[in-house]
Amino acid sequence: MKRGVRFKFRLYVAGNAPNSLQAVANLGALCRTHLPDQFEIEVVDVLREPKRALSDGVFMTPMLLPLEPLPSRRIVGTLSRADQILMALGLEAVAA
Amino acid sequence: MKPHAFSPPSGSAGEIPALIERLHETERRLVALTAGEVDAVVDGEGRTFLLQHAQEQLRRDDAGRQAALLGTDRRERILGTALAAMGDFAQIYDREGRLLFVNRSLLEFWGLPLDAVVGKNFHELGFPDEVAAKLLGQVRSVLATGQSVADECTRFSPAGLEGCYDYIFSAALAADGTVDFVVGSTRDVTGRRRLEEQLRQTQKLEAIGTLAGGIAHDFNNILAAINGHTELALMSLEGNPSARTHVAAIARATHRATDLVRQILTFSRQQPLQRRPIQLGPVLAETLTMLRATVPSSIEFETLLWADALTVLADPTQIHQVLMNLGTNAWHAMKGGGGRLKVTLERCVVDAEHPAAAAGVRSGVYARISVGDTGQGMDPSTLQRIFDPFFTTKPAGEGTGLGLAVVRGIMESHQGAITVASVPGEGTVFDLYFPLQAESAAAAAVEAAPTPRGHGERILVVDDEEMLASLGQQMLTQLGYATEIATDPAVAFDRFRSDPQRWALVIADQTMPRMSGLVLAGELLRIRPDLPIILMTGYSQSLTSARIQAEGLRQLLLKPFSMDALGVAVSKSLAPPPPARPPAHRSQGAPSTAVGGPAV
Numbered sequence: 001m002k003r004g005v006r007f008k009f010r011l012y013v014a015g016n017a018p019n020s021l022q023a024v025a026n027l028g029a030l031c032r033t034h035l036p037d038q039f040e041i042e043v044v045d046v047l048r049e050p051k052r053a054l055s056d057g058v059f060m061t062p063m064l065l066p067l068e069p070l071p072s073r074r075i076v077g078t079l080s081r082a083d084q085i086l087m088a089l090g091l092e093a094v095a096a
Numbered sequence: 097m098k099p100h101a102f103s104p105p106s107g108s109a110g111e112i113p114a115l116i117e118r119l120h121e122t123e124r125r126l127v128a129l130t131a132g133e134v135d136a137v138v139d140g141e142g143r144t145f146l147l148q149h150a151q152e153q154l155r156r157d158d159a160g161r162q163a164a165l166l167g168t169d170r171r172e173r174i175l176g177t178a179l180a181a182m183g184d185f186a187q188i189y190d191r192e193g194r195l196l197f198v199n200r201s202l203l204e205f206w207g208l209p210l211d212a213v214v215g216k217n218f219h220e221l222g223f224p225d226e227v228a229a230k231l232l233g234q235v236r237s238v239l240a241t242g243q244s245v246a247d248e249c250t251r252f253s254p255a256g257l258e259g260c261y262d263y264i265f266s267a268a269l270a271a272d273g274t275v276d277f278v279v280g281s282t283r284d285v286t287g288r289r290r291l292e293e294q295l296r297q298t299q300k301l302e303a304i305g306t307l308a309g310g311i312a313h314d315f316n317n318i319l320a321a322i323n324g325h326t327e328l329a330l331m332s333l334e335g336n337p338s339a340r341t342h343v344a345a346i347a348r349a350t351h352r353a354t355d356l357v358r359q360i361l362t363f364s365r366q367q368p369l370q371r372r373p374i375q376l377g378p379v380l381a382e383t384l385t386m387l388r389a390t391v392p393s394s395i396e397f398e399t400l401l402w403a404d405a406l407t408v409l410a411d412p413t414q415i416h417q418v419l420m421n422l423g424t425n426a427w428h429a430m431k432g433g434g435g436r437l438k439v440t441l442e443r444c445v446v447d448a449e450h451p452a453a454a455a456g457v458r459s460g461v462y463a464r465i466s467v468g469d470t471g472q473g474m475d476p477s478t479l480q481r482i483f484d485p486f487f488t489t490k491p492a493g494e495g496t497g498l499g500l501a502v503v504r505g506i507m508e509s510h511q512g513a514i515t516v517a518s519v520p521g522e523g524t525v526f527d528l529y530f531p532l533q534a535e536s537a538a539a540a541a542v543e544a545a546p547t548p549r550g551h552g553e554r555i556l557v558v559d560d561e562e563m564l565a566s567l568g569q570q571m572l573t574q575l576g577y578a579t580e581i582a583t584d585p586a587v588a589f590d591r592f593r594s595d596p597q598r599w600a601l602v603i604a605d606q607t608m609p610r611m612s613g614l615v616l617a618g619e620l621l622r623i624r625p626d627l628p629i630i631l632m633t634g635y636s637q638s639l640t641s642a643r644i645q646a647e648g649l650r651q652l653l654l655k656p657f658s659m660d661a662l663g664v665a666v667s668k669s670l671a672p673p674p675p676a677r678p679p680a681h682r683s684q685g686a687p688s689t690a691v692g693g694p695a696v
Contacts, residue, residue: 014136014146046136046144053138060125060137073117076125077133 007031007039007089008068014061015047019078023062026079034086185252187280189265193217193235196277205284206253222254235265238278242267252282257477259286315357316634317561320656323350324567327659331574354656355413370413370654371510373533376406376463379415380441387423391437395430400440406463408530414506421499422467422526428490429471429524438468443532452529457513461532468525474518482516547660548667550577553600555666557581558588558616559632560608564655568603568662575663585611589619596624601669603653606633614647621648628669632657 011027013020024043031039046053046061056065064075066089073088128134136146179186185202187195194217203210206221213221218228227249234245244266252261263282270276326347333340380401388397419439426437444464446452474482474489481487483504507514511531518524555577559565565581572579580599582588585608592599602620606613617629630651631644644652650669653661 014144017135017146019133019135046138050138050144053144054141058138060129060134062133062135073121077128077131080133 005038005069007035007066008042009039010042010044010056010065010067012044012046012053012056012058012061012063012065015045017061020062022078022080023064026082027064030079030082030085034082034091183283185280185282185284187282188268189235189239189278189280191239191275191277193232193239193278195221202282224251227251235278235280238265238267239275242269242275248285252284259284260289261285314634316354316655317564319350319354319357320634321563321567323347323354323656323658324564324571326350328567328570328574350656355416370411371409372411373407374410374412374415376408376410376415376441376465376530377401379412380419380439380465383416383419383423384439387420391423391427394434395427396434396436398436398438400438400442402442402463404443406441406443407533408463408510409533410510410530414510418503418506418528419465419467421503422528425499426467426469426471426524429469429473431471435470435523438466440464440466442466444529446529452513452515452527457515457529462512462529463532465528465530466525467528468523470523473520473522473524475520479516479518483514547575547663549575549663550666550670552576552578553670554578554580554598555601555603556588556592556599557603558585558608558613559583559605560585561605564605571659571662572666575659575666577666585613585616589616592620593623596627599627601628601630601666603630603632603666606631614649617647617649630665630669 009027009031011023013024027041031041044052046058053059053061058065058074060076062076062078064079064085066072066074072090075085075088079085125134136144138144180200182199183201185205186197186199187202188197190196194215195213198206198210198213203213206213218231219225221228223231230249234247237243238245244264246262246264248260248262250258250260252259252263261282262285263280265278265280267275268277268279326343329343330340330347333343381399384397384399391397423437423439429435430437442464444450444462445460446457446462447459451457478489482500484501487501504514507528513529515527515529516524517527550572555572557565557568557572557579559568559581560583562581562583565583569579569581580591582591585604588602588604589611592602602617604613604616608616613631613633617631620627620629625648629649630653631649632653632655634655641652644650651665653665657665
């Protein structure tokens, strides 16, 4: 993993629905483990801010939008499999 | 689900990898959806549709989300801080009713460290047996039944003052549904209860005040009639000593009743202060005679009165009230056994060299009355609060908690001071300081002056109560005046207007139907500005001598009045006022020289 690089995520959730809560918890754990002090997570609740979901093209939750360092593949679901997510972020080599 | 507005593939060859990626992404979303990992979908208009399982969850506790976001240790820290920070006393009991945990508020309240508390039940903590048995019984009942218990108690500590405590014991259940432990929450509501009690007392007091004001006028009129006729009877009974004795007793009783009404009115603050130079010795002696009649003989009286006259500016009724209140308290402090009530009156100088026994007394020359008892005394915390209104050591319903508050109020209104010293088990001494007046001799002379008499001056008495009007007429006749009466202010006005110079003086009652005494006086003064007028009133919140004089009237006469007071008021009113009146207005009935007795 590259030092000094910041990872910025936007996670869309639906209130405290179970999958959303799990996604929040899983993403937090993953970042603390693999990207300590290098991450920023914005959680957006579609029940409160549906317009933002529309403008981001989000049509189901939970959905993770990796924004920085580069916008990359969106991930839907509870984010329970860390390896898949790291791969999607292009970090699989570092994580191994 | 409505399909999302994807832009349709354009078909250009360079876009093939992007299209493949989109296909994969869509596939992954479908997988997530079928795996039940999706909560909600958003349509093209921004409407959100929750899937079934998400809806169910959302109906559950909203705090769940926060809880899930928190780590276990952090949650414990937050809960611990919350328990410690809350003002209520939190407790956790084990299955034996012993304390497992007590929060900081309760530890501070008990003045104990946590170590000294954990593992003990109420008995082992040293709670009074009765309290401990009740509380422990209730904790055990929660353990046995799982049902919460809410109650209140007067003590929730091993020692200290009693108060009011609301508490609730609730069951915390284990996974198998049995009661695991009991959680207690106790709130100190002592202050709130006291405020509620004060509010009730204040309302009661207001009711008494209203009632007193309401009956005072009627009652004073009745007393005025009894008083006046008694005095007249005394005069006509010169030759019958035996009858005179009885009538004199009636007169004394009437004076007591008059005082009583005045006391009630003072209490409800509806009576103007009547301060004049008086000698404390006789007032004190008189009060002690009355007190002796009330207090049982097992209590011995010891009285030491200063031989010389000590004159102070005071309202004798209020001095009487102060001494009765202190005397009664002293007696109550000595209840359940004999004792000695010691009352001394002496002259005393307070200055830098001779400070008073307690702070709060300014330098000066005082007449000091000490009231001491050999009763149970008071501890410092009680001593600190004795002058607070509604503070009482007597059981509810027995003391009003007003006695000493009234005493202090009266002392303050006399520019005096009150101090107290007490030793538990030995007794209490109150010292009352009254600023000493210099002109003792002059005051004594005033007291002794004979009632001024008239020489046929014509006086119009206006009172809607015929009985009182005719009583006034009889008194004035005795005093040497010619009197006419009117019971209707309008009639009085017409009669006056027809011959304004006929009367030397008009005496009018303030409270009359259709036209008050003040209004009538105003009308009469318009016709004849130099007319002397006396206004009579039973009680008054707004009428004072100053106000009366501002209205152009001469005197305010408080009912019921004695013949002497009437004589003095009439004589003063007939005397020429300080700015000389034009002699042209002098008529047959208003000779400026014919005033009996010294004008004071």
